[in-house]
Amino acid sequence: MAEFTRLQNCLALIRLRNPPVNAISTTVARGIKESLQKAITDDTVKAIVICGADGIFCAGADIREFKVHKTFDIQLGDIVDEIQRNKKPVVAAIQKLALGGGLELALGCHYRIAHAEAQVGFPEVTLGILPGARGTQLLPRLVGVPAALDLIISGRHISANEALKLGIIDKIVNSDPIEESIKFAQRISGQSSQELQMTSDMVADKSSALGPPKGYTSKATIEFFFYLTVPGLCCGM
Numbered sequence: 001m002a003e004f005t006r007l008q009n010c011l012a013l014i015r016l017r018n019p020p021v022n023a024i025s026t027t028v029a030r031g032i033k034e035s036l037q038k039a040i041t042d043d044t045v046k047a048i049v050i051c052g053a054d055g056i057f058c059a060g061a062d063i064r065e066f067k068v069h070k071t072f073d074i075q076l077g078d079i080v081d082e083i084q085r086n087k088k089p090v091v092a093a094i095q096k097l098a099l100g101g102g103l104e105l106a107l108g109c110h111y112r113i114a115h116a117e118a119q120v121g122f123p124e125v126t127l128g129i130l131p132g133a134r135g136t137q138l139l140p141r142l143v144g145v146p147a148a149l150d151l152i153i154s155g156r157h158i159s160a161n162e163a164l165k166l167g168i169i170d171k172i173v174n175s176d177p178i179e180e181s182i183k184f185a186q187r188i189s190g191q192s193s194q195e196l197q198m199t200s201d202m203v204a205d206k207s208s209a210l211g212p213p214k215g216y217t218s219k220a221t222i223e224f225f226f227y228l229t230v231p232g233l234c235c236g237m
């Protein structure tokens with residue numbers, strides 16, 4: 001599930017809870033969607049923090065469900081879109097791990113604050129799939145195509161320090177990233193929603209050398225996969 005807490009100072013906290021690694025099951029995905037709706041429609045909420053329970057952000061899709069369902073009635077990509085469309089700033093507080101769909105969820109947020117010992121990565125390739133919830137669009141926009149390709153194709157986990165250098169993470173802390181994210185969200189929630197929206201639009205779309213993220217379709221994901229796999233198309237290989 002995902003727990004919604006209305007904090008003091010105009011903030012909302014959404015906490016993923018699905019032991020042992022807060023993997024995104026359909027129940028968790030539904031919980032995130034409903035909590036986001038609550039936070040977005042509550043005019044007294046000015047900023048949102050997303051975190052995981054028990055010292056871990058999220059190890060990605062709940063692979064136990066892959067054995068049970070062939071199709072899902074809720075799409076993590078739609079949730080990522082919703083986070084990006086909304087006018088309130090959303091901060092991901094990353095403890096220990098943000099993998100796969102967990103990293104996609106964090107990439108959808110406007111800011112990412114991680115503990116120094118956290119690790120992030122896209123292990124999808126080890127399961128024979130690609131990041132399907134906007135990761136293939138959002139990661140290259142943050143780090144550039146070559147670095148994004150490296151992470152997506154290798155499936156390797158990287159340290160918070162490397163993620164900071166690449167630009168995946170905005171800040172590393174040695175203290176509790178949830179507390180730090182709450183403080184940060186409080187600070188930025190003072191800015192007008194118009195300013196934030198303009199900045200977020202400029203950063204996400206207009207100023208990107210890769211152009212607007214039109215690729216939020218399975219077609220674009222397939223094209224990206226084609227780009228990854230056809231020799232000579234990518235990185236001068």
Ligand SMILES: CC(C)(COP(=O)(O)OP(=O)(O)OC[C@H]1O[C@@H](n2cnc3c(N)ncnc32)[C@H](O)[C@@H]1OP(=O)(O)O)[C@@H](O)C(=O)NCCC(=O)NCCSC(=O)/C=C/CCCCCCCCCCCCC(=O)O
Nearest residue numbers: 023025026029059060061062063072074075076077100101
């Ligand atoms: C690094 C690890 C996480 C931890 O390693 P370690 O510390 O050594 O411990 P382990 O012994 O390996 O694991 C501890 C226990 O945790 C369980 N575990 C680990 N990962 C998962 C997981 N992802 N899901 C469920 N359970 C998990 C593990 O079995 C152990 O349990 P137990 O103690 O034995 O009981 C390491 O474990 C690791 O690397 N894990 C795998 C990480 C991984 O592959 N993640 C998935 C990547 S793919 C992905 O994220 C895809 C995303 C697509 C979109 C999201 C889809 C969501 C699905 C449903 C929701 C709606 C879907 C809609 C479809 C759509 O949006 O497209």
